[in-house]
Amino acid sequence: MILLTGEEMARADKKAIDMGMPELILMETAGRSTAAGTYSRWQDRAEEGIVVISGGGNNGGDGLVAARYFDSWGLDVKVILLTSPENLEGVNRENYRMCRLQNIEIIPENSGKIDAAEDMIAEAGIIVDAMLGTGLKGAVRGKAAEMVELVNKAGAARIAVDIPTGVEAGTGRAPGGAVKADLTVTMQDAKVGHLLYPGRSFCGELTVSDLGFPDEVYDEIEPQHFRLVDEEVSSLLPPRPETGHKGTFGEVLVAAGSRNMPGAALLTAKAALAGGAGVVRLALPEESAAAITSAAPEIVLIPLAGEEGELSSSNLEKLIGYADSADAMALGPGLGSGEPAAELVNGLLKELDLPLVLDADGINNLSELALAAGYSGELIMTPHPGEMGRLLEMSPQQVVENKLDVAREFSREQDCELILKGADTLSALTEGEVFINPTGNQGMATAGSGDVLTGLTAGLLAQTQNSEISACLAPYLHGRAGDMALEEKGSYSLTAGDILDRLGAAFSSVSKNAVRQEDKRE
Structure with a gap:
């Protein structure tokens, strides 16, 4: 599904209006959706009184419409208007006029009563934030900043129209703080922020109100940001024909693990199997092979004599031979950071051409980025901000603060799909599109979680032979499995093994939810 920036939403609005959609009707739909979504969740709180805080722009106009609906349902609603009525124009002025006709109490900024807002906000059961909307850039200032602080102190249910005041729609930044909403009702499409x-x-719970824009609205915008939903994921999953055999579902070669980190190899290989691969072969130092055999008999082991407990360039020829029969490869988890592993990684990147997932020590051991850019097969790299920072000579914090630009530019320059891991994992594709993953939780910030993602990505890649699809599906399914684990175990005790154990359930839930959504439409 499309994600828009604030600027893109403004262009979409203008295009829809230019195509003949009345601005007054668009605002009516937005305000009605906000009021209905609020009342359906907090009927009891609504009886305690509702305060709508409206700015002078269209976001404020949406708030005025919501106030009209609350009033028409017999609820006590008051409006705090952060401008003078004389400054309102067009449809905003019209909705202000209709509020006055309904005798809704409105306290404009220039009324001399604005200081009473603190008590109104403190006593309300519901507060609707319609102050600034998606056009904000930078910190909230002036009276709106004061209101943000008052709203967050209140015990009311807090509803944001389009986006919480203080959050930038195009970046998610909130440099001066923002309203902490329980529900955000956004219009037409979710926003990047x-x-x-x-x-x-x-944002709290996020719902999207469909304004009915025709598809032509997006032709000139050409959105570059997206999020997946279950229906899309289900449609992209590789087929599982009833007559298929293990060769049908792809073979994954995993080169991972070392004397000190055999578990990374095990998690990666098992996740590739759980991701649907028909065969998984695991190359690792022979001294670690015995432990893997008993833990995962389904995995075909390739024990190799390494150096200093790591796979090394002496294993290069054998690995190239095994790669000839594989459909995809995962390289890096737990491989080690010594010279033997580094020589192997750089040698494989020069010689191989099969679809490859490069992670962890596969990334850390790159002698130069040109090796990634020059890789002759499809390539997916899966760094966390620390690994990304080392590649680009940036701090992890710089990577996080500029993640969209960093991910998009890296993917284009290195001609690879990039999964930039984090609380809001990004999948940046070589054509410039960025998918922001909506699944996952803080419990997944645990050792081995990335190894599971690498294996899952490789398993999908072996089946789809499409690095773009695999780079988008894997984080979604990985996060869904983590969310299932969170429900059962909570965030404190969640482990990578818990995520791995629920990958099958994640695949199943996606397919079932997609069917439910299709049934609803019928």
Whole structure:
């Protein structure tokens, strides 16, 4: 599904209006959706009184429409208007006029009563934030900043119209703080800032109100940001024909593990199997092979004599031979950071051409980025911000603060798909599109979680032979499995093994939810 920036949403609005959609009707739909979504969740709180805080722009107009609906349902609603009525224009002025006709109490900024807002907000059961909307850039200032602080102190249910005031729609940044919403009702399409942290943490539950824009609205915008939903994921999953055999579902070669980190190899290989691969072969130092045999008899082991407990360039020829029969390869988890492993990684990148997932020590051991850019097969790299920072000589914090630009530019320059891991994992594709993953949780920040993602990605890649699809599906399914684990175990005790154990259930839930959504439409 499409994600828009604030600028793109403004262009979409204008295009829809230019095509003949009345602006007054669009605002009516937005305000009605906000009121209905609020009342359906908090009927009891609504009886305690509702305060709508409206700015002078279209976001504020949506709030005025919501106030009209609350009033028509017999609820006590008051409006705090952060501008003078004389400044309102067009449809905003019209909705202000209709509010006055309904005798809704409105306290404009220039009324001399604005200081009473603190008590109104403190006593309300519901507060609707319609202050600034998706056009904000930078920190909230002036009276709106004061209101943000008052709203967050209140005990009311907090509803944001389009996006919580203080969050940038295009980046998710909230440099001066933001309204901490319980529900965000956004219009037409979700925004980039709803999915990226810290903005994501301010949105609460996110719902999208369809304004009915025709498809032609998007032709000129050419959106570059997306999020997946279950229906899309289900449609992209590789087929599982009833007459298929293990060769049908692809073979994955995993080169991973070392004397000190055999578990990384095991998690990666098992995740490739759980991701649907028909055969998984695991190359690892022979001294670690015995432990793997008993833990996962389904995995075909390739024990190799390494150096200093790591696979090395002496194993290069054998690995190239095994790669000839594989459909995809996972390289790097737990491989080690010594010279033997580094020589192997760089040698394989020069010689191989099969679809490859490069992670962890596979990334850390790159002698130069040109090796990745020059790889002759399809390539997916899966760094976390620390690994990304080392590649680009940036701090992890710089990577996180500029994640969209960093991911997009890296993917284009290195001609590879990039999964930039984090609380809001990004899948950046070589054509410039970025998918922001909506699944996952803080419990997944645990050792081995990335190894599971690498194996899952390789398993999907072996089946799809499409690096773009695999780079988008894997984080979604990985996060869904983590969310299932969270429900059962909570965030404190969640392990990588818990994620791995629920991958099958994640695949199943995606397919079942997609069928339910299709049934609803029928």
